[in-house]
Amino acid sequence: MNERATQPIAIMFAMRAEAEPFLQQCAAQRLAVDSPLPIELYQATMAGLPLIISVNGKDQRYAVDRIATEAAAVSAYIVLQGYQPSLLISAGTCGAVNPLLQVADVLWVDQPICYHDHRIPLAEFADYGLGRYPVFFDAAIAESLALAGGCLSSGNSLDVCAADLQQLQLLGSDIKEMEAAAIARLCEDFSVPFIALKAVTNPVKVDHDAGAVFEENLARSVQALSGKLYALLQELITREN
Template identity: 35%
Template sequence: MAPPHGDKSAEVKEEAAAAVSSVDNRPISTILFIVEALPLVKKFQLTEDLNSVFPKGVPWVRFYGNYKGLTVNIVCPGKDPALGVDGVGTVSASLVTYASVQALKPDLIINAGTAGGFGAKGASIGDVFISSEVAFHDRRIPIPVFDIYGVGSRKAFATPNLLKELNLKVGKLSTGDSLDMSPMDEASIIANDATIKDMEGAAVAYVADLLKVPAIFVKAVTDIVDGDKPTPEEFLENLVAVTAALDQTATQVVDYISGKCLVEL
């Protein structure tokens, strides 16, 4: 239906809707993986970017190449310059995501990584989840409206056909900057109705939402948070095997995406 004569706002809305529809119906061309580690580099036969697209001095590492008609970029935070440990957490994740989207213009973001799972919500070691929704559990701001902002709940990009094809589990993801879980964090995670918890997902979602890039979250369970083993011990014990499961599922996700449009996922 044509907008009423002289209704510029309606015209703008129609043009915007047409642009979105055009993008949704265009085959996915460029994928951006935001990851903690790099097992997928060999799987996709990617090359390290030695002439970095990122600012000089940052530790972020990018691998890139073509796989089944897709331009695949894998970016990880790299090592902390001072301490040499992996750059985990929400600050690194948000910075890397922002810089990568600006430089690489992806059609889709995939945040692939490990997570703690809750046995009470049906999670087991080695399970791979697609997150339906993400939120923070350690940004407590007990002031009206700021409290909602702190939680920062966001829907992940919906992929019903992908879920059906790969028969993956679905659960809500809660993000915080600590590996352990304090009683206050636990209460927030329960309020978030989360099945899994990690240290970067909601930060990636925040940036993806700001920049209007669809994002999906693929998380493999390394430890049962509400189980009887200490989290660091169980995480390290299962890391290698669970990373292999994540590698396999992430490859299946990309195989499914190849040749499809966003609306087909």
């Protein structure tokens, strides 16, 4: 195994509910964290390769999962700086902009990741606002695991307004979620390959109770995500070895 292959693979989750099946599947052990932040870190091993798994943790004030881009960026920095992973995977759930997608479909993002709600009407900041951060994608592995590709964008709202939906359509986004662009930005800074793997929980549309549909479908989608994530890691590690 080469030196890079001995570095851990990092997997990041925003919500504990998204992470729980995978943590159980790989018998992950919690690590002590010397930080005032609520981030949870776990370690596991797969085929002899170490895994570092992060969950953003519960907000101390509001007692809910620290979802969205702010916590994602902080967690990504902690993981990238502290563990120097060879690869980082953002695993989680998403909403389907593409009407052909169904609940529990799992996508491996194959196009640069954008923000759909960073509207900065200053010419020199337009591209910065969009992001377009690179991703790692292997078409052969995706096909072998029946993982569809797709275009993802991130924003800080679970639902969408008309302006968000218009931007999603302009970007050609198949799915939207609340963390991946922030993590991809940090991975680019650290020159670490980035994968986004997302399972659909709800359709994305205006005047729609996204929260209720998300909660109804979360458990089913997370089970699908965990299975595909485990299979993807097995395939990546086998090829690396």
